[in-house]
Amino acid sequence: MxxxxxxxxxxxxxxxxxxxxxxxxxxxxxxxxxxxxxxxxxxxxxxxxxxxxxxxxxxxxxxxxxxxxxRQAWYPQPVTLAGLACFNTPYHDMTVNSYLVFDRSSGEALAVDTGADCRGMLDYLTQSQLTLKLILLTHAHSDHVHDLAPLQQHTGAPAYIGEGESLAGAQCFAAGRLFHCGALRVATRLTWGHSRGGITYVIDGLDGPLALVGDAVFAGSMGGGIVSYIDALRSNRTQILTLPAATVLCPGHGPLTTVAQEQIHNPFFPGT
Incomplete structure (x- = not known):
């Protein structure tokens, strides 16, 4: 890609x-x-x-x-992590990211968001002989959940979304809930402001720390404070940028980045 x-x-x-x-x-x-x-x-x-x-x-x-x-003088250093696959699909005048995270030992996988077209994700599951166990949604904006129905139809996997959101086909949960997928442990943090119930998924069990942040933080930016700009800034600082510096951040749009890179290069968080 x-x-x-x-x-x-x-x-x-x-x-x-x-x-x-x-x-x-x-x-x-x-x-x-x-x-x-x-x-x-x-x-x-x-x-x-x-x-x-x-x-x-x-x-x-x-x-x-x-x-x-x-000056176009910064772009995040490339990030790779075994057990993570990114899918970037067009949606109207933009593109949107969705992800598979999987336990290489058991072959069990979880999806984070669906993007605009889940066919690439389905092909990857088949080719890699993975079984989708969970669909975890960062928030309910249409570009991130557009293909939820076909992804569920093809895999039978249940979908979950933060209780501040509402979406047909997804079960609501309170931030703080833990999910498990094979040897992976998934913690959930409320990162709201862009949406009312946005969730960041922090995953342990890969070769390094990982957080899937939806539209809370982008490389060099953040999602607009549609619900509350001040609370978006606050929750991003306290719930995402306090994670270990090496944590890989998977945003809903744009390239992957890390906590360390955003602490230096994201203008919304000076002095972090």
Missing amino acids: PPIPLEDSVADIVGKAMRGLQLNAAQVAAAAGVTHAALASLCDGNYHDATVRAVAPVLHLGTEALAALG
Whole structure:
């Protein structure tokens, strides 16, 4: 699979922060000491270093991390982990990730989200002689659960989703519940703000620590605070970025990353 582009540009990040903080363009431009035209140009996708450096502190974004993204000077180091397979499928004008995590000894597997098309996942299960035991959903947004029905029809696996969400075909559970799949142990953490009941799945039993975070955190960004921007920031800091530095993070969009890389390079979490 070719490298997956970063999910968000500087313009996307600035827009998310402005909406989350409920600041309009006039307020941000005045506080940053830049012209309205300069801010508008930045929000239209035109990078200007001085404007970024003026705006970032107003939006509580990490200046150097944001500038590096604007210069296209950072992309996460490639991550591989035995027992993990990523599927990237198109959905309207974007792509979405879904994952299989499996115990190589028993051949038992779990899926995290379904993406827009589960056929690649089904082919992988067959070719690798894996048995799908669980479908764990990070949240109920349509791009992440689009193919739940066919995945269940082909595998018979039960699906689970956090109790703050509601989805036909999935059983609700409270954050803190443990799941098991072969030798894998799956802890669940509430990472809400982008959605009301978003769940991060933290998995032990592979060769290294793994967290499947949905739209809570992206490489160099995060999901928009649709429900609560402040709570999204807080839960991401306390529930994801406190995991061991080597933890592989599997986001709902964009490339894989690690806790260590996001602590340095994610502008939403300066000083983490």
